[in-house]
Amino acid sequence: MRPEDFPDASPTTFLPPHMYVDAWVYDAEQRHVFAKSWQLVADVGQLTAPGDYLADTIGTQPIIIVRDKQLRLRCFANVCRHRGCTLLEGRGNAGRGLVCPYHQWSYSLNGDLVGVPFRGEFEFDLDVAGLGLIELRMAVWERFAFVDLSGSAPPLADYLGEFAAELSSHNIEGMRALNVIDEELEGNWKVHVDNAFCAYHFAMVHPQTLYAAQSRTGLTVELAEFAGCSYIPWKGYEDGTAGxxxxxxxxxxxxxxxxxxxxxxxxxxxxxxxxxLAWTPTSVERTRLRAWSFGHATDEEAAAEPARQRRVLAEDFEVVRRTWQGMRSPLYRRPGPRHYRELRIYNFHRMLVKMLKDGAGAATRQHSG
Structure with missing residues (x-):
């Protein structure tokens, strides 16, 4: 692939349909976007004791987040250094260390190799110090762990930009976890992300669930390099004392x-x-969604949250499903004009294309060299 194979993101419209449906684009995104950007992996509020872990994947890369004996969070590639077998699955407590189910090589909570069965029968000396788990770059914002597989993404603070600071008074670390959804959906991941980054559809898709609470004027959209923010005033909160x-x-x-x-x-x-919300592509046509809901809620409000969250997401799922159906039609040759309330989508497309072009250019130079 060459940089010119990817169309420039337009400030007045959207990416063309082939950027959503072609397998070569998906492969390029895995190499040049997901492997080189911060990925939200976990709510670390669920990992509190030494040995608590979460095993998950970023693209095709299995990873583990674990608390060591000093309660520090560590992230490792979830692969044994002997034959590559994954060490753990799901979430739980690993006790004093991580043990491979294949040949029972064992690792401490800080990733050091500490046990090799029948070690004396190897025909050569083992470099035990060099066979620890591969540690990955991780950063935590509020209660959320982000992982950078490449180790070279800009600092997480640069990704979050100035908008995240506006959430500080929400006391996110003190919120209750009200509901978690983890499921696979139909559609390319970008169709789902486009919808989430769009404030144009609220009146049409969420007339009772979201739009009913929103004021009709005062919406603003602001952009930073890696982030965007839409602010929408809500009815009844004008003086800032009702919430x-x-x-x-x-x-x-x-x-x-x-x-x-x-x-x-x-x-x-x-x-x-x-x-x-976080979306991870599992194929060109399938996407994993993880949706967390948090709040300073009473028991009654917490009990009602799963149904409320599911209703809002179901409204989005239906229009995304139908958009994905139309996106694959040869009759949808080019996208229409972008609305102001869709400005964050342009910001997303702009950075996506930049990373794809940069990655293709670097690969071309490496190949020619």
Whole structure:
């Protein structure tokens, strides 16, 4: 692939359909975007004791996040250094260390190789110090762990930009985890992300669930390099005193909807609720969604949250399904004009194409060299 194989992102429209449906684009995204950008992996509020772990994947790369004996969070490639077998699955507590189920090579919670069965029968000396687990770059913002497989992405603070600071008064670390959804959906991942980064569809798709609470004027959209934010005033919160106590600035009077490149959405409401969505492609046509809901909620409100979250997501799923159906039609030759409320989509497309072009250019230079 060459940089010119990828179309420039247009400020007035959207990416052409082939960028969603072609397998070679998907492969390039795996190499040049997901492997080189911060990926949201976990709510670390669920990992509190030494040995607590979460095993997951970033693209095709299995990873583990674990708390060591000093309660530090560590992230490792979830592969044994002997034959590559994955060490752990799901979530749990690894006790004093991580043990491979294949040949029972064992590792401490800080990744050191500490046990090799029948070690004396190897025909050569083992470089035990060099056979520890491969540690990956990780950073935590509030209660969320992000992992950079490449180790070379800009600092996470650069990704979050100035918008994340506006959420500080929400006291996210003190929120209750109200609901978690983890499922696979139909459609290319970008169709789902485009929808999440769009404020144009609220009146049409969410007339009762979201739009009914929103003021009809005052929406603003702002962009940073890796992030975008739409602010929407909410009815009844004009003076900043009707919502969750302690909220300040715009967080007290409306919703802050933050898009984080390439695949994360943060939606903070003045009522003191937070929705976090992350999409990971599993193929050109399938996408994994993880959706977290948090809040400073009463028991009654917490009990009602799963149904509320599911209703809002179901509204999105239906239009995304139908968009994906039309996206694959040869009759949909080019996208239409972009609306102001879709400005965050352009920001997303701009950075996506830049990373694809940069990656293709680097690969071309390496090959020619």
């Amino acid at each position: 969750y106590a302690g909220l300040t600035g715009r967080a007290a009077t409306g919703s802050l909807n933050i898009s984080l490149f390439p695949n994360v959405f943060l939606g903070a409401l003045p009522s003191g609720r937070l929705t976090v």
